Amino acid sequence: MKTRYFSTFQLFLMTLFAVLIVVAKIALRLPLQLSGHSGVFWMAIIIVGSRVVPKIGSASLIGLLSGILASFLGLGDFGAINTLLSYTMIGVGTDLALLLLGNPENLFVAGIAGALGHFCKFLVKWAFGAITGAPVGFIALGLAKAIVGYIVFGAIGGILGGLTLIALRKAGYFKYLQEKK
């Protein structure tokens, strides 16, 4: 076996986590009138993924792969580039947050990392609006609401991710992973 940064198994794992994100995004439309609610499962999966493949860049790669998928499926409202970028940035943001914060099996860490990662998605959407010249009023009307929504749901997602990791560890998942190269 050639040694690589990501083993083939890890690559496939990240691929399928990216698929899970897209599936969760489609299957879960919460009846909540707040922007960013899909972040709950989204951040949970990203946070779990970054631990299951414990290498820097895994969250970014999951984000990128889910972005490619979502662009192809026509998810997201502002066209493919926006979708691709915002999905990818979630991963990059989470990677950076975890680089700073460490292990998300600490629920506090998980919550903050989730909030930060998810907020990056907001930043992309917002920057996209600013660059195409969307005027002051565009987000301003709901700016505060949108920011709060993204941060809160990101944090809930992060905590769910942390809880999932703890449950996975107790259920013997990491031992199962350990034997696979």
Add this chain to the structure above:
Amino acid sequence: MFNLSQKGKTRSILLNEASPLRRLDPRSKLFVSIALSLAVMLPLDKLIIFIGVYIIFIAWARLLLEMARQTWRLRWILLFLFVIDWWLVSFELAAVITLRLILLSGVFALFFSTTSTNELSMALESLRIPYRFAFSINLAFQSIGLLQEEWQAIREAQQSRGILVKFDGIRQLIKQVNDLIALTVPAIVLATRRAWAITEAAYSRGFDSPQRVSYYQLQMNWIDWLFIGLILAIMLTFIFWR
């Protein structure tokens, strides 16, 4: 290509077989999409003419329906932006932004609705992306349907155990976060099992072999070059013409 159903509604992107763009090499389509998206930098008068040419092009490519659908999904946002821009700044700015958004939201749809996942991964491979990654993309597309079925099965099975997963508000959501691991843990486990099964299956059929020869090949034909040339010419005309 694949169906993503959700509460009876079926959402899908279908490969548009009727479009003449189907016959082009995915790489030339990718190039064209990127080139066209650069038009957002044009000033209003040129942009209006450009959009005219773009619509004729889309109509020729038989993608008008896809584009219209894409724009239709944006209708409220576009309308909102237009009104606000007009009110706050000027009609011109409102028009420019609306046109830019319409262009940006649709221009990659012409790539995605005329390219199969297989072609996408071949294009990636020919753009020097390692085969493992190109294969992963292909794998991802095949797995959407399967993982969605699994996700559905998990929800059903856990609901029948009394793990009620109904979201009626943010307060309840926070209360239920602990129960949600009944969904996420099995989902992660199943995805992991599939990843491992694919790893084993792939390696037992010689995956990672340095001798690999691809059976299907992408071929840039004269029509691809013609097409790229044409688009380049159009873009240059728009940039330099005053």
Add this chain to the structure above:
Amino acid sequence: MPVVLEAQEISFIYPQNNRGLAPVSLSLAENEGVFISGNSGSGKSTFTRCLSGLIPHLYRGEFSGKVLIHGDSTQDLPMWELADRVGLVFQNPAHQMLAPTVEAEILFGLENLGISRADMKQRLEEIFGFFKLEPFRNRSPHTLSGGEQQKLALASILARQPEIFIFDEPLSMLDTTSALEFVAHVENLINKGKSAVICEHRDKFLENSTHFRKFLLPGIHQPPAEQQDITHPDYPESLDQFQLQVRNLSVEKSGNKIIREMSFSLDSGQIVAIVGRNGAGKTTLLRSLVGLQKHNGDICINNGTINQKPHFRMVFQNPDIQLFNPSVKDEILFKVSRPNMQRYEWLLEMLDLRRYEDTPPLLLSEGEKRRLALALTLMQNGKHGVLLDEPALGQDQHHKDILIQLLKKLSQAGFLVIFTTHDLELAAHADHLILISPQGIVADGPTHEVLHADSAWQQIGLVRPDWMTFDV
């Protein structure tokens, strides 16, 4: 005859649960077939991975001994080169499909051989002709039936033309007809000079073939000595009598009629088997009964003035969709309000789960997980009974016996027990047998009568092999 594959005192221990393969030696000659038998837990799957080189190339753990393929040790050759010499077919055909179309599935292996495109094309066409896969060429492998998928799995390995074939329980997902066909394909390979190793616990399909020599895998954990006359305690509760009635049930999924116009009625206190080929709507029928499937027609209890809906619990085919707790005990009792601990004890006893009470569910074997899923379902109150979707998958004979015992106890307590299966031996233990096809019910009656209704079996296309004895 020259030896093509030789395993010298190989053993393997998984780090996760210290199970694996006890030291074993085997040699396989050219043009020879070996049938590996062993209880679940004896390491059949591990053995196939050792022989094909996946262990130690892809697995971490304690591997000792040596596997020689054409004289070369598996540890010295890279995985892709090993794959050229040994072809491995896995247990679940659906899990090894990795391409978008049937054609691409076969090509995947060919591309890795490094042969010319012309050669690939030739081999591709040969395989399509040989397995009669032409009608499926551009379909997604995931839309094929289990039997077709297993055929495709074999085809995609065969196209690579390895000398040695290794099969990991290839029959477990197949109905009798597909299983017999599959065995015939493998026999054909041996006739052509290939060598094959099949690990399988559906012994009967291979024991009668002259192509295979039987080899018993010793196993690390011997199952407890089988006590023949062990008396199991009765189910601690009992249910009232009732009758389940189904009238004009039909189900449509995305325009296709999965079930058409089914009507039948079943009395409580019996075991009912539903048998049919893949795609006949067995699972959909269970889902309708438990209320998960949108359907037309009536499903009710005690055709009286009150149109009462039945209240069943269902054991799903894949146990992994439910397990997430840190221990078997937590899993069984999760969200059960005021659990009946008497029933809990009874389930642990009957399902042979007591020694795993504190074990994390994910570390159990497939068969054990299935029993756990059964236990957690039975712990919930089902007023009328329990439905089981393919309960025999992954269970060896010993545990199938346990399962039958348990189902009998439940039916004695007044439960209506309904299960689907492609395992006719298991079906033979039911009191009542329903044969279904996509066109509807083909036969419905007491098991011993339906088993001998020759025309019905012909109609649904299921073979009842001679060696199956149905006089239970």
Add this chain to the structure above:
Amino acid sequence: MNQKVRVIIAIVIIIVLVGAVIGIEYLRGQQIAAQIDASLEPGDIPVYWNGNLRAAFSPTDIDNLPPASFQDAEEGKTQDGWLLKDVIMIYFNENQFKDDTIIKVISTSREKSVDLTWEEVANTENMVMFDLSGRGTLKLVSLLERLDVRDEWIQDVDRIEINTR
């Protein structure tokens, strides 16, 4: 660095990012105002909407609006010009106004101003309008009782403020 410090850093980052977004949005609002500000020439009359500069016009900008006129009761002179409503409608939409929206027309040089409600302005019978004076400045005249004599007119209008609250 211990965990606590890292968590605090992360929270600070979030706060900084949020602050940056809100700040940039605010600045962009200012910028648009500044753009209009920069293009202001002497004699231009700025229009404020709830305190924010939204537009500006000079008397020559409005001379192709539909003309309006009335005879003033005091002197019997004909007042010619353009309705304030039409001027405002160049920049705003009718549905942005409520009946009680206050439109303040100011002359800083004469330290005079008047508060009009939208209801008054919108009613064309009130003839709330600008008349172009000989010096090229605008004066506000009307048939409304509190604006119908020379003393009440606002001469040399140089600022309009609209308040919806």
